[in-house]
Amino acid sequence: MPTNPPEKPDVLSAEFAQDPHKYYKIMRDHYPVLHDEASGYYFVARYNDVARIYKDSVAFSNENYAFQMEPVIGKTLIQMSGREHAVNRHLVTPALRGNYLQELLPQVDELAREMIDEFRHSGRTDLIENFTKWFPINVIVKMLDLPHEDLPKFHDWYSSLMAFLANLTNDPEVHAWGMRTQRDYPAYILPIIAERRKNPGTDLISRLTQAEIEGEQFSDEQIKALIGLLLIAGGETTDKAIASTLKYLIQHPEQLAAVRANPALATQALVETLRYHPPVQIILRTATEDIDVSGTVIPKGSVVACVNGAANRDERRFNDPDKFDIFREDVNMNQAFVGSADHIAFALGRHFCVGSLLAKREAETAINQLLQAMPDIRFADGKEPVDAGMFTRGPERLDVEFTPVTQ
Incomplete structure (x- = not known):
């Protein structure tokens, strides 16, 4: 008898x-395309549907960023399409995936060491407030050669942009924050x-002012927008990816012990976190035509919310998807940071996150250095962290205790 x-x-x-994961399963099984009347958005929950949307940049465009981000920081790479997107991506890719990234890596390692030294002898700390919240921004500030004392400004700006992007209810305070x-x-x-255009150095801003392809260069406005995108894409998301990976490793002591014994497994732990609980839970697209998705016709011009967090737990795609397992065999580690990845955390296809390799290296450094500094890391007071957020999601706090290592 049907129920x-x-x-x-x-x-x-x-x-x-x-x-959300409780409701993601209901969506996958019964409402694979859920129309939310309050926002007008169509939320898509199944893996194959989300992957199809990301890969089909003709039927599903990035026009939504015109109202999500452009009002705050200008037109960015992720909003572009066609030749404009190809040229801009080609200009920025060497800075985030080429020799410059290799030059940056020793500085990433040193930044992590300096930050961990601030609390490694304390025996207790909130890893989010004292590390993950600031480590990715520190890296970006180093890349851009900007004053370290301006870190709070950068954090406020990317926080406002993230809130503006996720403002489904049009909260006037969030809008005002974005306008500031x-x-x-x-x-x-x-x-x-x-100034960097007149007197270039070796930093990323200087490199962007000098980059050229087919006779085209970035304008000052384009660089401004790109740096803004770098702040949001390289700040909050990497912060949450590192924090969540540490959270799940602590919750799974055998896997934590495996990573501690073999630091190379930090990459697998990160990739499994990207699948199990991606820091970016939802990414928007816009339907450019009336189009059928899992039996629901999404009208032309509608905003489509690709629910990465639901797609990555789809039983139709992954074995035992609600199990955190850094040794799972249905995710290819060799393609986890390119556009053909099995997990959906950085989108897929031509708009796959260009900064994924930088995020990977930051997370590997952070995880291994933190585990080395805290051999018996555990949640403080037996309390496990609580996640928060809709578009991006991760622990609000990560209070840990450990026995200080004497040197």
């Missing part, structure tokens, strides 16, 4: 925010870009 399907989840409810960034961020960064 009635569960009630359609309310994606904007407090219950959904508290435990629209004013303050260009006033800060444009004079720096202009």
